[in-house]
Amino acid sequence: MGVREIQVADTTLLIHELDHVCDSVTGRALTGSWLWDSALVLSEWIATQGRLIFDFKDKTVLELGAGAGLPGLTAALLGASRVVLTDIEPLLPGLIDNVEGNGIGDRVEVRQLVWGSDESPGQGGESDHEFDLVLMSDVFFDPEEMAALAKTLKKVCRKGTVVWAASEVRPWTGEY
Secondary structure, eight states: OEEEEEEETTEEEEEEEOSSOBOTTTOOBOGGGSOOHHHHHHHHHIIIIIHHHOOOBTOEEEEETOTTOHHHHHHHHTTBSEEEEEEOGGGHHHHHHHHHHTTOTTTEEEEEOOTTSSOOSSOTTSOTTOOSEEEEESOOSOGGGHHHHHHHHHHHOOTTOEEEEEOOOOGGGOOO
């Protein structure tokens, strides 16, 4: 796939998309290895509208199912003091490339997080409820994962945590 240049808030981000990243059990391509339209839409919305209603300065941001991490990287560009990009292990090298390739590793961390697990996306010893903003793009495609995603959201959100999500409507996902 290669590298895409994405304009965000007067900055060009380099986003690496991965080829041949597959689930070790099923052999199917992992959907988080490339940039989806929902990530582009959410990132653009954050940069143009979200920044008007949310002050990113000194805030902590978590992106669940980050894939290529574009919305979280956008939050870092807009001044978030700490951004944690999470996904499953096979996608972490691509996320690391995107953080390092854009020179924002001082504010952005990459962590493994399997939805519904007891893993913590926060730093060791810190509360799971440390995030001011949770971002999700195109994570509502597999009905079998929704209970696990809900458990993770409950774990990481506190009173006052803001959650922004963008998703493409897909008829085959049904209602959940």
